[in-house]
Amino acid sequence: MTEKAELASLDVAAVLDRAAAGGRITPEEALVLYRDAPLHALGAAADAVRRRKYAGIEHIATYIIERNINYTNVCVTACKFCAFYAAPKDTKKGWTRDLDDILRRCAETVELGGTQIMFQGGHHPDYGVEYYESHFKAIKDAFPQLVIHSLGASEVEHMARISKVSVEEAITRIHEAGLDSFAGAGAELLPARPRKAIAPLKESGERWLEIMETAHKLGVESTSTMLMGTGETNAERIEHLRMIRDVQDRTGGFRAFIPYTYQPENNHLKGRTQATLFEYLRMIAIARLFLDNVQHIQGSWLTTGKEVGQLSLHYGADDLGSIMLEENVVSSAGAKHRSNRLEIIDLIRKAGRTPAQRATTYEHLVVHDDPANDPVDDRVVSHISSTAIEGGTAHPELKLIASN
């Protein structure tokens, strides 16, 4: 080993020890760990931090049952990585979903034990604050037990512009109408260079954070996300984390951080590579070490696969995300992994953890500590709604599952 390499490895070990012991690390140190720390050592340090953060319940890993409800794919923002949207003029591909259809999907979610809906769609040129107010109110009137964990700063920016109101007013009004928390959608990559390259018409990363900070101050918490693998550098990934940590120091409003990998099909970013699964696991681990002020780190099996999801639980993740009764956005871009509740329970158990179904705010609703008491059916299945992609309103697969 050269002297330079020896020094670098000594630095890595020292920084890793400090991070594992709970010391705050700088963005520069995080970059060194992310790039150079041995994979298993990085994972072990992150797991040590997770165990300490969850002392007493460190054996538990959580999941949630939710449904993504896509209200329209019509969008004026035309992100290059997106396989879901249709331009307003594209009447062949574009569709909108009416309120009756949305409420029926909510009813199915409740019937299958889902607790949360993610209302997710394009930036429709006609949908201002009034659209979201009326829909959230109708959903809450019919299903007060459903948590509306939906949208993100980009939708707020868009609806405020359409309705010609401030983002403060937009957030306050949709919160009063029933929105419980923001899903952190639209973060993509926050640093300017990679964001402009993949989403040139979206608000800047600084603006995205400013709107989230406003929401937190108005009492609306959120999660935070990162889209990995569209050509960003390692330094830009760490910069994304730094931008989130700085806001979190001020607000404490980000409940979770959720990195997920770019899916390369059916979009305009041809030739870009996906992040490797090792890079993804390293991100889970470095997020646990660097984001010392964010409580939950979520593994995303939908885009990386179930085995990687299991591994993420040993690299700092405490949660395996959701069994989505319906998902169309990343599925349109090629995410093919599907699962059901019994399988998720089994995956978590085989990863050495006790599974627990959680609420949006992470309270444990059901702890599956005895296999003899596991749910007896597997009706809670994640899949794509083919009709959402084709533009219809019926949902035959879910009806079949629900009526079995």
Ligand code: SF4
């Ligand atoms: S990611 Fe969202 S904002 Fe961007 S084009 Fe797709 S639907 Fe529109």
